[in-house]
Amino acid sequence: MPLDLHAVAGILPRGGTILRTSRTNPAKKPDGLEKCMATLKKNNVDALIAIGGDDTLSVATKLFDKGVKVVGVPKTIDNDLSGTDFTFGFDTAVNIVTEAIDRVHTTAEAHNRVMVVEVMGRDAGWIAIYSGIAGGADVILIPEQPFDVDKVAAKIRMRHGRGRYFSIVVVAEGAKFASKDALVTQSGEKDEFGHARLGGIGNTLAQEIERRTGFETRTVVLGHIQRGGSPTAFDRVLATRYGLGAIDMVHRAEFGRMAALRGNKIISVPLAEATGTNRRVDQEMMDAVFGILEDVEKEAVAG
Numbered sequence: 001m002p003l004d005l006h007a008v009a010g011i012l013p014r015g016g017t018i019l020r021t022s023r024t025n026p027a028k029k030p031d032g033l034e035k036c037m038a039t040l041k042k043n044n045v046d047a048l049i050a051i052g053g054d055d056t057l058s059v060a061t062k063l064f065d066k067g068v069k070v071v072g073v074p075k076t077i078d079n080d081l082s083g084t085d086f087t088f089g090f091d092t093a094v095n096i097v098t099e100a101i102d103r104v105h106t107t108a109e110a111h112n113r114v115m116v117v118e119v120m121g122r123d124a125g126w127i128a129i130y131s132g133i134a135g136g137a138d139v140i141l142i143p144e145q146p147f148d149v150d151k152v153a154a155k156i157r158m159r160h161g162r163g164r165y166f167s168i169v170v171v172a173e174g175a176k177f178a179s180k181d182a183l184v185t186q187s188g189e190k191d192e193f194g195h196a197r198l199g200g201i202g203n204t205l206a207q208e209i210e211r212r213t214g215f216e217t218r219t220v221v222l223g224h225i226q227r228g229g230s231p232t233a234f235d236r237v238l239a240t241r242y243g244l245g246a247i248d249m250v251h252r253a254e255f256g257r258m259a260a261l262r263g264n265k266i267i268s269v270p271l272a273e274a275t276g277t278n279r280r281v282d283q284e285m286m287d288a289v290f291g292i293l294e295d296v297e298k299e300a301v302a303g
C-alpha cells in the first residue's frame, strides 16, 4: 500500500494499524526472513521502518543483520523496551486503566468490597504501577516482585481495621505468587514468539484474598480494552515525533537503530540495545509504591 498523504489522512485519532499487520514471527518459518527480503526488493522498498514492541523489533534486528536497511519505532502498551523512556501506546493504556479504577471505586465503596483489577504486563509492571498510583490503588502487584498472598491479605485486613471498608488491588497479568513457580495462564497454548497466553491471576488472587480475609472480593479483567480506541494526546504527539525521528534517521542512513525518547529529546539507540533485555519497573518507582506501604505497616505496629 503506498503510504502517501492521502492514505494516512485522518489516522491521528485512530488506534491499531491501518496496514492490518500483526505480531507474526517470520524467523520461525522456513525461509521466512528471505521471503520478507524478497518482498521488500520486489516492491522497491529502500528502507523498512518497523513499528512495534520487543517481538516485532527483534525480527527487525534479524532483518538488519541480513542487510536490510531498518529503523525501529518503539510501540507497545507494555512500555518495556530498553533504551527509551516511553513507548507509544503506554500512556493511552494507563489512562484507560486509571479511568476503570476510578469507576470500580464506586462499587467497591458502595458494597464494602475488595476489587481486584487485572491489567496487562507480561514481564514488566509499568501499566499496573502507573495506573495503580494514579487511581489510588491500595495494593499493586507486578511481575518484578513475586508477592506473598498472606501479606496482601494482612495489608487489606489492616486497612479495613482502620475504618476503611473497601480496597482496590491492581495486579499485572504476569505477577507471580511467591509460593508458586508458574505464571497463571489461560491455556497451555503459546504464540509464535513462545509466549504463553496469560490471564486469570485476578480471579485466583481474589479467591485467595476472600478466603483469608472473609471480605467479599470481585475481579475485573480489563484485557484488550486497554489496547483499543483512540490514543491520548501524549501518545499522538509522541508517535508523531517518533515518525519524524525515524524518517530523519532513514535520510541520514542511520540504520539498525531505533528512535527513542530520552528526557524530552528524540534520539536514536541501537536496535540490539532496545530489544536485548526487557526494561523493568525501576527501583525509584518501586520505592514510591512499596515504601509507602512499608510506612503504613510501621505506623500500624506503632499504633
Ligand code: F6P
Pocket: 053, 076, 077, 078, 120, 121, 122, 173, 197, 198, 227
Ligand atoms: O505485548 C503487548 C501485550 O498487550 C501484552 O501485555 C499482553 O500479554 C499481550 O500483548 C496480549 O497479546 P494477545 O492480544 O496476542 O493475547
